[in-house]
Amino acid sequence: MIVDVANALVLLCNFVVVPAIAYGSQLALGALGITLVFGVLRFANFSHGDLMALGTMVTILATWQLRRWGVGAGPLPTALLALPFGALVAVVASLAVDRSVFRFYRVRRSGPVVLTVVSVGVMFVMNGVVRFVIGPDDRSFADGARYLMTAGEFKRMTGLDEGLAIRSSQVLTVFVAVASVATLFWFLQRTRMGKSMRAYADNEDLALLSGVDPDRVVLVTWTITAVLATVAGTLYGLDKSFQPFTYLQLLLPMFAAAIVGGIGQPLGAIAGGFLVAFSEVAITYAYKKFLRYLLPEHLHPDGLVQLLSTDYKFSVSFAILVAVLLWRPTGLFRGRVL
Amino acid sequence: MSERARAVGGFAIVAVLLVAVGFGRSWSVSLAVFNLCLISAVMSLGVNIQWGYAGLFNAGVMAFAALGGLAGVLVSRPPVWAAVAAGGGGLLWAAVAACLTLALVRVAFRRLPPGRWRLLGVTAAVVAGFFATRAFFDPAVEAIEAVDPSTSGYLGGLGLPIVLSWAVGGVFAAAVAWVVGRVALGLRSDYLAIATLGISEIVIAVLKNEDWLARGVKNVTGLDRPVPYELDLQQAVWFRDLVAALNAGRLSALDAAERAAALHGLAIEAAGIFVKLCYAGLFAAVLLVVLLLSERALRSPWGRMMRAIRDNEAAAEALGKDVVRRHRQVFVLGSAVVGIAGAMLVTLDGQFTPSAYNPLRFTFLIWVMVIVGGSGNNLGAVLGGFVIWFVWIEAEPAGLWLVGALTSAMAPDDPVRAYLVASAAHMRPILMGTILLLVMRFSPRGMVPETVRR
Structure with missing residues (x-):
């Protein structure tokens, strides 16, 4: 009996908990960027997904080049060494885009919809550039040790029927995400620049009166956003695989995460990322085997016991979004009402 | 320049371009582009109703077009x-x-x-x-x-004429738009954008996976046509007589045997053109009706109210206008027009392929049409539909030609050249994005700006 319960729990960990933690960290990093732009620059940035794709693309190219030179990171993926290059290019690109596109509308104080429409134009261009440089196909760039623990090892270790596989990319994702978020929070809470950013997001006029330099705030916001986007995109690419189009589709879960958490609330974005990821994985997982371990023989289910097929995972983000809009428009962490 | 002069000038340029394609490549290609221009113009009118009249950002145009397409299947296929x-x-x-x-x-x-x-x-x-x-x-x-x-x-459809599906497509799209509007309108406009982005992914996922509805990714092909088939035309006596009469000069110089062969070739070509002309007539009729209705609506007190709400929501609300309710109304109307266009598109293609709907082509391209044409101006939206569709469809051959010309000095088996030629297709989104950004920056009111009537 206890063995059955243990098997069921291991099964759930292997197929729901571990993947959802990794996916949630990736979403959280992406949603942080969206919520920062929402909070400081005050518009929904549709080009965020393609900024992720751009940073990841440069990371992939740098990875290939490093491997050609014979540089590697031992058991860790080479992409970790290439990440700074990707982040640098993404930062330069988003600053250039801000200078040439967004600034004009900011200075004129155009409405947020205008900025959103403009960000669609930026999305188009970035999407085209990425597809032009690296092509629309799937690119795999993971290397190093693939598993920290394989299912077989786990079975041998515990003697259970079910295995728990932990991929190194999943552990890496969590570590990198925690490190990035810790740095971000230290920056926002402790440094002078972080404080002026929060002040600017909170009340623009008051911050300007207090001598906050708006150009610097915007510059730092884009820098952080681009670095986070590159990290999130690279981790997602290592965990799954890189395809330009999937990054466009990540936009919806990331928006959902940012809104669920409360616009302009970094903590909320993280909570939202995990909420979206866990709901998505839990609702699209087939519980047949899980229930077989727990239920007596005559109650065994015939079907897959899957709430929704994986093709409908976007509807989970959407449903969460709608629920928040209906019940608590400020989000879980009492962000700004839009 | 006045509004009218700019519109006339714009349409004249498009007409010249289409005629140039007709002479340069073939009339069949030119008419195919023209038909899609007409459909794009209807879609662009729909988005203009939402964005131009009311300032609503619908990021899910694709879904409403696909719902129209679904109507094409459900109405016309036999049960x-x-x-x-x-x-x-x-x-x-x-x-x-x-x-x-x-x-x-x-x-x-x-x-x-x-x-x-x-x-x-x-x-x-x-x-x-x-x-x-x-x-x-x-x-x-x-x-x-x-x-x-x-x-x-799958269940099949009702077995009715496919032209009926144009109206049904509008109803489908309107119904979904009503539900989306209920949830997302009344908050800041960004929320509508995100909610519509979400609903569009869901609608496409449903169409791809619910095989019982419209066969999913297995596609429904061979839909009914509202116009005659080419093969029937080629065999019809009246049509052959018509072709013979039109080409009497050329045919009379030939002897009997040669004449029959020449007539056969001419009839095949003419049948293709005739069918496309029939489509063009149907689509142009729909476009004209939608255009006239939109124009009347825009000039009516209702249109003035919509513009007032767009330009100053708080003031309009203070004057007793129910902003959320008007927004929902205009959102439903615009989506219905997009649905009609979607059904027309499926009718023209003769097949329903859910995997063909992607946001760049079916949502954001329509946006570029409206913004380039002139948001808030119906003629502008139609012109934008024509111009941008033409650019979109001709960008690929033009890009290939450009790459070919630029790399002509390289060896034919040079990998860089092969790579550039293969990637030329991805220039399309870059071009479209650049056009959108340039127009938003330097001419935000578009080719035919909205005229302020008092």
């Missing part, structure tokens, strides 16, 4: 009685169960005191209703999809 017999009843019960669930959720929401009990009650109703619906739905779907899966495996 598959075996599938209806196998699973129709089950689907009906599933629908009843779903409606009961919704009613139960509503009652739970209304009657229970807010707080923990309401949350619990609503959740229980949703979960129970979900499983009850699935209990009827799953076996029914399995039964339907098992009926001759390689050729049908």
Whole structure:
């Protein structure tokens, strides 16, 4: 009996908990960027997904080049060494885009919809550039040790029927995400620049009166956003695989995460990322085997016991979004009402 | 320049370009582009109603076009009685169960005191209703999809003329737009953008995966046509006589045997052009009706009210206008027009392929049309539809030509050249994005700006 319960729990960990933690960290990093732009620059940035794709693309190219030179990171993926290059290019690109596109509308104080429409134009261009440089196909760039623990090892270790596989990319994702978020929070809470950013997001006029330099705030916001986007995109690419189009589709879960958490609330974005990821994985997982371990023989289910097929995972983000809009428009962490 | 002069000039340029394609490549190609220009113009009018009249950002145009396409299948295909017999009843019960669930959720929401009990009650109703619906739905779907899966495996449609589906497509799109509008309107405009982005992904996912509805990714091909088939035309006596009469000069110089062969060739070419002309006539009629209605609406007191709401929501609200309600109305109307265009597109293609709907082509391209043409101006939106579709369709040959010319000095087997030629297709989004950004920056009112009437 206890063995059955243990098997069921291991099964759930292997197929729901571990993947959802990794996916949630990736979403959280992406949603942080969206919520920062929402909070400081005050518009929904549709080009965020393609900024992720751009940073990841440069990371992939740098990875290939490093491997050609014979540089590697031992058991860790080479992409970790290439990440700074990707982040640098993404930062330069988003600053250039801000200078040439967004600034004009900011200075004129155009409405947020205008900025959103403009960000669609930026999305188009970035999407085209990425597809032009690296092509629309799937690119795999993971290397190093693939598993920290394989299912077989786990079975041998515990003697259970079910295995728990932990991929190194999943552990890496969590570590990198925690490190990035810790740095971000230290920056926002402790440094002078972080404080002026929060002040600017909170009340623009008051911050300007207090001598906050708006150009610097915007510059730092884009820098952080681009670095986070590159990290999130690279981790997602290592965990799954890189395809330009999937990054466009990540936009919806990331928006959902940012809104669920409360616009302009970094903590909320993280909570939202995990909420979206866990709901998505839990609702699209087939519980047949899980229930077989727990239920007596005559109650065994015939079907897959899957709430929704994986093709409908976007509807989970959407449903969460709608629920928040209906019940608590400020989000879980009492962000700004839009 | 006045509004009219700019519009006339713009349309004249498009006409010259189309005629140039007609002479340079072939009239068949030129007419094919023209037909899609007409459909794009209708779609662009729909988006203009939302963005131009009311400033609503609909990021899910694709979904409404696809719903129109679905109407094309459901109206025109003959019913598959075996599938209806196998699973129709089950689907009906599933629908009843779903409606009961919704009613139960509503009652739970209304009657229970807010707080923990309401949350619990609503959740229980949703979960129970979900499983009850699935209990009827799953076996029914399995039964339907098992009926001759390689050729049908779906319920079929009503077997009515496909032209009817244009109206039905509008109704489908309007119904979904009403639901989306109920949820997302009334908050800041960004929320509508995100919500519509979400609904568009869901609609496409449903169309791809629910095989019982319209065969999913197996596609429905060979849809009915509202116009004659080329083969029938070639054999029709009146058509051959017409072709012979039109080409009398050229044919009279030939002897009898040669004349028959030449006439046959001419008839094949003429049949293709005739069919495309028929489509063009139908689409142009729809475009004109939609354009006239939009124009009348824009000039009416209703149109003035919409512009007032767009330009100053707070002031309009203070004057007693129900902003949210008007927004919902205009959102539904615009989506319906997009749905009509979507049904027209499927009619022209003769097939419904859910995997063909992607946001760049079906959402954001339409946006570029409206903004480039002139948001808030119906003629501008139509012109934008024409111009941008022409640029979009000709960008690929032009890009290939450009790459070819630039790399002509390289060796033909140079990998860089091969790479550039292969990547030329991805220049399209870059070009479209650049056009959008340039127009937004330097000419935000578009080619034919909105005229301010007082």
